[in-house]
Amino acid sequence: MTATKARGPVIHVQGLEKSYKELRVLRGVDFDVARGSIFALLGSNGAGKTTVVKILSTLLKADAGTAGVNGFDVATQAAAVRESISLTGQFAAVDEILSGRENLALIARLRHLKNPGKIADDLLARFSLTDAGARKVSTYSGGMRRRLDIAMSLIGNPPVIFLDEPTTGLDPQARIEVWQAVKELAAQGTTVLLTTQYLDEAEQLADRIAILHEGRILVNGTLAELKQLLPPAKVEYVEKQPTLEDVFLTLVGDNGKNA
């Protein structure tokens, strides 16, 4: 089965509801994601971001509402949805005991692709992991693990990628590396839905941002649109101090491809 291209939004979510026993996590979530864009689902811990991602990646069934990915319904055409997506979960879902190369080759094999070894080598090079490719993943740093995790998600070129809190727990350098990887993905036409609790991450990466709060989408728009929701900017003169992040990155030197 091949993933067919559908017209209209590549992700379409309408009236999604989900409860865990008494707890109503999603209370009617609606949003669309345009093909080839980066869409950020912004919300605090427990807002229901991961639940949305799990429903879209066919790991969880919704109680009500519909969700479609790449033209396929997540409930009734789950197998076709799984052909169309890749999930990068909240914690780098990599095999610690295998090497980076073996992790990639395993995923290529499970996606039934030819030449898993070559696919693995290409991705190692693309994500600056070639030197570490033969090492056990348990020796990798947090940033390397996340890069490997994202590389694993790219195998088979799925048109839609879900990144659930891709930078939580990463140091600033690793975070910038991940951002870079996400931008490159979108530049190649992949649709990215990412969840984050960091405002600056949504600001940096996303074409559109939706704020999920208490199980509903509060607002959904471009950064400029969201900014217009508040009163117009006042002009103030502020002494621009370097942030601690600027200091840290300047002192540490590079933006750490080999972190």
Add this chain to the structure above:
Amino acid sequence: MTKHFFGDTTALLGRSLRHITRSPDTIITTAVMPIAMMLMFVYVFGGAINVGGASYVNYMLPGILLITIASGIAYTAFRLFMDMKTGIFERFQSMPIARSSVLWAHVLTSLVANLVSLVVVVLVALLMGFRSGAELAAWLSVAGILILFTLALTWIAVIPGLTAKTMEGASAFSYPLIFLPFLSSAFVPTATMPGPLRAFAEHQPVTSIVNAIRALFTEQPVGTDLWIALAWCVGILIVAYVFAMTAYRRKIS
């Protein structure tokens, strides 16, 4: 997607087998405890246990083999639990694979690892003086019973592997299984036990399995023990499989 079942299972089996070859301690620790028990029972208690003329190592090896399996399957629960916890289980489930191959890979890995442990234990038993004049057919029958027993216990292990909240919880279930052979004919003849215990010992699965293996090793007629043993193994296998698949469906829906 079932057309990919064998390919996917093979790929995932290769992955888990690498886990074992890279941390062979799972096989060593599985084999060490039964070997230590065997040494203790043969050289410490064995002299005081009367099993009616047979060499004690010959007498108790079947029970030791079952203990080996019972302690080995705890690693299946552990590996499955780690897959759940690290999120790699979800990654596999969100991919276009035959989804059940994730479980089958763990089950087959358990089979391979336990067979290796069993071979190690039998080799040590041979060094300790275990002897059997059994022919190939009898050995194959023993292997068949042990494989069936391993599969039955492995599907039991899948249940805590999928549902446990903590790592301790995932492996604690195996303790009663390891203990069960002590309340059977594995180490002492059941006739020496007091009434209610004897009744339990004579009607629990381990006794019939031990008796069947013992009869095969000593070239005695296996009688009804073999059929009772097979019925127990198949029965446990089916029940555990049904419960494991129920737990599994609850996880992936």
